Amino acid sequence: LKSGSGHGRTLGxxxxxxxxxxxxxxxxxxxxxxxxxxxxxxxxxxxALAVVDCDSLEELGRIRPDGGGSVPSADNQQSLAPEKKGPGGPDAGGGGGGGAGEGEPLL
Structure with a gap:
């Protein structure tokens, strides 16, 4: 579906x-x-994510984290990697709880 947001010249x-x-x-x-x-x-x-044209609503192709999809994109593998725990890492300083445990999903 292509629906207006109320911005520009569209009706929400x-x-x-x-x-x-x-x-x-x-x-x-x-x-x-x-x-x-x-x-x-x-x-x-x-x-993979499908890339869809905003006007025609037809699929243009796919993007992949390594940039190797049918639609050009940056290699984002490093930005998707979980942060490592240890000295200077997100768990440094003793802080307690709040984050995902070892082996748990981040979302």
Whole structure:
């Protein structure tokens, strides 16, 4: 779905377009950043995001953390790696609790 946000010359909640065939029946999420739409679905490879054209709502291709997808992107593998614990790391200084434990997911 393409709906207005109320910004620019759009009406908030007004439906401007749709692509009912795209990922029909999947529990996908969508995000907007840097002028592009990004879609993630459990039916996709676990390390891929689909890039969707904001005007046509057609899929342009995929991006991957290593930059090797069909749509050019930066290599972001380092920024996705968990921080290491130890001297000077996020757990330095004795602080207590609050974060994910060893082997636990960050989200």
């Amino acid at each position: 909640g007004h439906l401007y377009g749709s692509n009912p065939r795209y990922r029909a029946g999947e529990r996908a999420w969508i995000a907007y950043a840097g002028g592009r739409l990004y879609v993630r679905s459990p039916a996709m490879a676990p390390d």
